[in-house]
Amino acid sequence: MKLIAAYLLAALGGNASPSAEDLKKILGSVGAEVDDDRMQLLLSEVKGKDLTELIACGREKLASVPSGGGGAVAFAAPGAAAGGGAAPAAAEAKKEEKVEEKEESDDDMGFSLFD
Template structure:
């Protein structure tokens, strides 16, 4: 992931991303570089533009199925129990409001 981030950073800066440039970015912040990962990244991205990569990623994300009716029912039940838990937490916070153990800043 860090190799891809360096690649995208170089691209956003207007610099042509190369293996040496990616290595330079990573080494400038003290990251240990694995040559085979840099080479694999450059091979995988060869001939592709960042716009193409983003479009491919968006297609993959849109293919992920959304939660159906069972997911909605489960989240509704979780929401109801979450309200009760929130009320209990508020009561506990009110009881434990004396975090300074009786010593105030101006006492």
């Protein structure tokens, strides 16, 4: 991921075709280690391709990947449309209460800081 970020930073800086040295310089400036094999793989994959097209293709591929976190919403929507099948599950989630630990006070020690 850091190689991709370095590549994008170089591209944003105006370098249309960043080299291995450019990426090493960027990653070295923040103290990150560089894996030469992965860097060469990345550079060979993006060589001669337009960065905006690569991002657009990646965005299309990521659209079909489940990202999690929306499970409750996804289950609630079909239940609500079908007549409230998921409403009890949502109500149970609201019923859960957080148990807060009681903070210790100076009263337990028998003295106060300001006595």
